[in-house]
Amino acid sequence: MRHILTIIAAALAISAAPAKAAEITLHPYQRNSILISGRIEANDYAAFFDLLDTFPQVKTVFLNSGGGHLRPATTIARTIERESLKPLSRITRSVPALAQ
Numbered sequence: 362m363r364h365i366l367t368i369i370a371a372a373l374a375i376s377a378a379p380a381k382a383a384e385i386t387l388h389p390y391q392r393n394s395i396l397i398s399g400r401i402e403a404n405d406y407a408a409f410f411d412l413l414d415t416f417p418q419v420k421t422v423f424l425n426s427g428g429g430h431l432r433p434a435t436t437i438a439r440t441i442e443r444e445s446l447k448p449l450s451r452i453t454r455s456v457p458a459l460a461q
Contacts, residue, residue: 383426385409387416394421397437401429406436413444424450 382402388394395412397405413419422441441448 393418394423395419396423398425401426401434403430403433406433409437421447
C-alpha cells in the first residue's frame with residue numbers, strides 16, 4: 362500500500378513549469394468521483410477535503426496533474442489511502458522535474 366501512496370504523491374508533485382492551482386471538482390460524468398486537474402498548490406488539499414465532506418459518496422479520484430507541491434500532494438495521497446478511494450492517474454508531462 363505504501364508503494365501506491367508513493368506513486369500517487371509523485372504523480373501529483375512533479376512538474377517542470379509553474380502554473381495556476383489545480384481545479385478540484387466533482388467529475389462531470391461520474392458523480393461519485395473527484396477530478397483533480399492541474400498543478401497542485403499549497404492550499405489545494407483544503408478544496409479536496411471540502412469536496413469529500415460535501416460528497417461522501419465519492420469512491421474514485423481521477424488525477425490529471427503534471428505536478429505541483431509535494432506537501433499538499435502527499436496530504437491528498439494519504440487521504441485517498443485512508444478513505445480507501447480508488448486513484449486513477451494520468452501524468453501530463455513526459456520529462457518532469459521535482460517541484461519545490
